[in-house]
Amino acid sequence: MSWLETFRTGVAGVLSHRLRSGLTVLGILIGIAAVILTVGLGEGAQGQVASEINALGSNVLTVTPGSSTSSTGVREALGTASTLTMSDVAALSSPVDAPDIKAVAPITSSAETLTAGSSTWTTSVQGTTPSWLTVRGRSLAQGRFIGTQDVADHGAVAVLGATTASELFRGIDPVGQTVDVNGTPLTVVGVLTSTGSSTSSSSTDQDDLVVIPISTGAERIFGGTTRNSVSSIAVQARSSGDLTAAYQETDHLLLQLHGITNPTDADFTITSEQSLISTATSVDHTLTILLSGVAAISLLVGGIGVMNIMLVSVTERIREIGLRKALGATPGVIRRQFLVEASVLGLMGGALGALLGVVGAAFLPGAVGDPITISPAAMAGALVVALVIGIAFGVYPASRAAHLAPIDALRTE
């Protein structure tokens, strides 16, 4: 008997017991939909975290003073030592010494209280250079960013983050207004586009800050520190593939400039956004695995359902099996027939479960507020898993059917 005939017989077997087949399919369907949705939820959350971290600036290394003792790669206390200077920035900006570095932005920062009319707001004031915009991967919603001329002239200008702008100038166009920082009046020339990262608790609000020319900060706002020193240096590699080379160039140049021969004595720390991403995604990964485990158990229960139904089916159809055997069905043919029935049940459950998963992914995010990413690979995987479950749990009932003695099967009343 050909496979095609076996397949026809198997499908006919499934269709002749619609209610029972439907209930079995339901078990698999729920399991598959659960797996697809939990994996999708996990992938969605990972994607969200990755995009939030990417908002910090892609391909970026951050150089901070003092060696970090943290093993997690988290930046520690900015400005605990003032070992980084503008000459370090100049050296890293050299296309000859650091060919894999695209842009460098020095940053000095301090928390200051801002006043605009009757509003006051305390936030992070960052002194930097025009390259900050590209290094951080940011854009402007309004106005312009600080220019080279502003840095050269110690210009009294400021660019506000979206949150800061709305806190200080509720309902008023901030561009052209004056904001008072530490008694120094600065003219607002632009507002940054919101990163939308304010919902994340894992990172600081990227929309609540004030950007000013680094020279203005050193001269007028931040007292005390050496004018030449910077709190940190953001280094942007040409591409993510050049990040390692950029890291090595930065490390090498700074060690050289600081006259340090033993790398373990380095008075600076280089961290990459990549390490932040991997830390954050690994947390979500664990969650995904946990959820997938729960979903896998429901799939297992679905599989046991298939086995249960197939065993019932074998018992109930004992006469049919006997008759088929009497008419010349070999044990192999009977086994294949029941295996096909089990795999059809599995496949139907898989296909309908995948469909339910896609529908769920379309409607659930509105209810739970988390994005769900359904990948084609997960769908294909779910179908394969459903088929494998159908077959795996069908093997035992099928071989029971195959080895029924025809006389015992026919004798049953």
Place this chain on the structure above:
Amino acid sequence: MSRSGDGTPPAGTIVRPVIELERVTKVYRTGSIAVAALRGVSLSIAPGEYVAVIGPSGSGKSTLMHILGCLDVPTSGRYRLAGEDVGGMSETALAEVRNRRIGFVFQQFNLLSSMTAWQNVELPLVYAGVPRAERKERAMEALASVGLAGRVAHRPGELSGGQQQRVAVARALVTEPDLILADEPTGNLDSVSAADVLRLMDELHDAGRTLVLITHDAEVASASERVLGIRDGLVTENDVRYVESIR
């Protein structure tokens, strides 16, 4: 090996029996108790014969039917079906022998309720690997030969008992088997339908088929041309007097 479809061998050749049993025994074991259902049965049935095996329940009648139908294997002794020794055959090989050589008619009809009459009839051909178009054609022919040409698309539930049994007979015929084995074919039928089925058996006999009919009913047995009695696991060649005596 030729099929003995017409039952009349060419003149001068030795007729090879369809069924040859030599000292066949069958012992069932239930735990430590062994029950001998057949205790050395030897018999021979020639092509074209219409044989009834008659015996009361518990006589070994069903066991004999199972062995003749290759549904079970003897404990000892030899069974040749159309010259082929079926002793020691694997389950798969036995299935193929049943498919090729034997057509079954059961007391319970044993039709698949989800299939139409012609789909039931073509079932043995499916297992024989006959192509679809040819299967349908042969199934239709077989149904026509049992007088059910107008009922081919009916499901068993839509047919009377007599009609269902005729579908079963068509299914037994469709593979052109060496042997048609009928186990109490009239047991579940009213007397009119029973007579109908027995008439069909006669027609098959007249067409040269080899028929073995197993029954406990002497009246049914008397429809055949040769009666074998079975009692306590032993078979005896009988005449009509024996049939009368067990009545």
